[in-house]
Amino acid sequence: MYRYPESHVHYRKLTREYPRIVRGEGCWLEDEQGRRYLDAVGGAYVVNLGHGNARVADALSRQARQLAYVSGTAFTHGPAEELAAELARVMPSGLDKLYFLSSGSEAIEAALKLARQFWVESGKPGKHKIIALTPSYHGNTLLALSASAREAYRALFREWLVDVRRLPAPYAYRCECGGSQANCPVCSGAALEDLIRREGADSVAAFIAEPVGGSSTGVAVPRPEYFQRVREICDRHGVLFVADEILVGVGRTGRWWAIERAGVAPDILVFGKGITSGYAPLSGFATSERVLDVLMRGSGALLHGQTHSFHPVACAAGLATVRQLQEERLIERCARLGEQFHRKLASLRGRPHVGDVRGIGLLAGIEFVEDQGSRAPFPRAAHFAETFQQAALDAGLVVWPNSGQADGVNGDLAMLAPPYIVTEPELDEIVTRCSAALEATLKALNAGVRS
Numbered sequence: 518m519y520r521y522p523e524s525h526v527h528y529r530k531l532t533r534e535y536p537r538i539v540r541g542e543g544c545w546l547e548d549e550q551g552r553r554y555l556d557a558v559g560g561a562y563v564v565n566l567g568h569g570n571a572r573v574a575d576a577l578s579r580q581a582r583q584l585a586y587v588s589g590t591a592f593t594h595g596p597a598e599e600l601a602a603e604l605a606r607v608m609p610s611g612l613d614k615l616y617f618l619s620s621g622s623e624a625i626e627a628a629l630k631l632a633r634q635f636w637v638e639s640g641k642p643g644k645h646k647i648i649a650l651t652p653s654y655h656g657n658t659l660l661a662l663s664a665s666a667r668e669a670y671r672a673l674f675r676e677w678l679v680d681v682r683r684l685p686a687p688y689a690y691r692c693e694c695g696g697s698q699a700n701c702p703v704c705s706g707a708a709l710e711d712l713i714r715r716e717g718a719d720s721v722a723a724f725i726a727e728p729v730g731g732s733s734t735g736v737a738v739p740r741p742e743y744f745q746r747v748r749e750i751c752d753r754h755g756v757l758f759v760a761d762e763i764l765v766g767v768g769r770t771g772r773w774w775a776i777e778r779a780g781v782a783p784d785i786l787v788f789g790k791g792i793t794s795g796y797a798p799l800s801g802f803a804t805s806e807r808v809l810d811v812l813m814r815g816s817g818a819l820l821h822g823q824t825h826s827f828h829p830v831a832c833a834a835g836l837a838t839v840r841q842l843q844e845e846r847l848i849e850r851c852a853r854l855g856e857q858f859h860r861k862l863a864s865l866r867g868r869p870h871v872g873d874v875r876g877i878g879l880l881a882g883i884e885f886v887e888d889q890g891s892r893a894p895f896p897r898a899a900h901f902a903e904t905f906q907q908a909a910l911d912a913g914l915v916v917w918p919n920s921g922q923a924d925g926v927n928g929d930l931a932m933l934a935p936p937y938i939v940t941e942p943e944l945d946e947i948v949t950r951c952s953a954a955l956e957a958t959l960k961a962l963n964a965g966v967r968s
């Protein structure tokens with residue numbers, strides 16, 4: 518085991534021990550002791566093609582040998598041109614201009630800057646406010662964190678964050694209406710219009726949201742009408758709609774983009790995570806000529822740029838990933854296996870402290886509660902999500918824990934997002950190991966042990 522301060526690595530958590538992983542194959546990871554872990558979340562919703570994919574690895578290595586780096590300010594190259602063309606073909610209508618970066622947070626920053634710059638160069642410099650949902654997560658750099666309703670990450674840096682206006686997320690399990698009323702202002706999207714009116718449409722630049730809630734709501738799936746309503750409201754009030762598809766895009770929900778469920782297109786669509794299946798860091802955003810022509814006639818360039826934007830090797834990994842998703846029809850497979858996955862996961866419903874099990878495609882959230890009737894969460898001090906994550910790891914299963922979704926502080930989730938190449942027996946194994954982890958978690962909590 519590896520831990521601080523015995524190693525020179527500044528670990529993400531200084532208080533825990535880390536197994537050293539030496540290889541990955543398909544949905545499985547192996548540590549140096551030969552222990553195998555079933556990776557039920559692709560690391561962090563990233564490894565959509567599975568571990569050890571030779572085709573993507575070869576594409577990376579070929580590109581590194583041919584041309585590893587040129588600056589995007591001076592040159593273009595094959596991988597950026599071809600990846601942009603491939604993505605333009607599968608993007609929602611009109612979003613056929615692609616900008617590439619490295620992390621999701623950077624792409625969110627750049628997309629929000631574009632929204633602001635669009636309005637300034639359209640002659641509306643008063644439009645600067647951003648509206649975002651709560652709960653939500655859009656990244657960890659300061660503008661992306663400003664847009665995120667994740668109190669635990671924000672509190673220390675509050676003075677450095679910009680003021681982002683908040684709208685309750687369409688999160689049926691925790692909405693007063695319980696998701697049962699089509700005309701609920703929160704679940705229908707109508708509340709966005711009230712907020713824009715209150716703020717003054719001439720001051721609002723953008724509304725940013727995940728088309729399906731990712732880790733911050735444990736896969737709250739809004740009604741398809743929600744984003745139809747959002748689109749109409751944004752059009753009516755001249756607000757750009759930014760869809761954050763970093764977690765839920767690139768096929769994860771069984772469609773190329775989660776927003777397709779609503780049959781509408783955002784003004785800017787941001788992607789990351791699974792776009793290279795983890796073989797290189799790549800993110801980006803797509804937008805339309807309608808938006809970029811304003812900059813073309815104005816300043817001539819987005820006021821953003823980073824050394825590794827349009828990185829040839831990362832773009833080559835993206836291109837190989839996109840081609841494999843298409844040629845092997847893996848997004849269709851994700852949709853098909855997703856249905857089976859949710860049928861299998863339903864066996865966890867009703868188990869002690871399981872409040873809800875929900876999801877879409879190969880993306881699922883298990884929400885734990887102290888009391889199933891009232892939906893009251895465990896107190897944060899119980900560290901239910903973290904204890905479950907550790908129990909899962911002990912059972913050889915990798916899940917993603919999350920907390921705070923119930924009221925900003927309390928609330929426990931375990932998230933699942935297996936690679937699209939997962940097999941049916943592996944899906945069964947995920948459910949079996951989740952069930953064992955739940956039992957172990959309850960035992961640990963009763964014994965007063967927590968992670």
Ligand SMILES: Cc1ncc(COP(=O)(O)O)c(C=O)c1O
Nearest residue numbers: 620621622654655656731763764
């Ligand atoms: C919805 C969403 N947006 C943005 C981000 C930030 O991406 P990154 O961690 O690559 O900066 C994440 C990361 O988890 C995310 O889930």
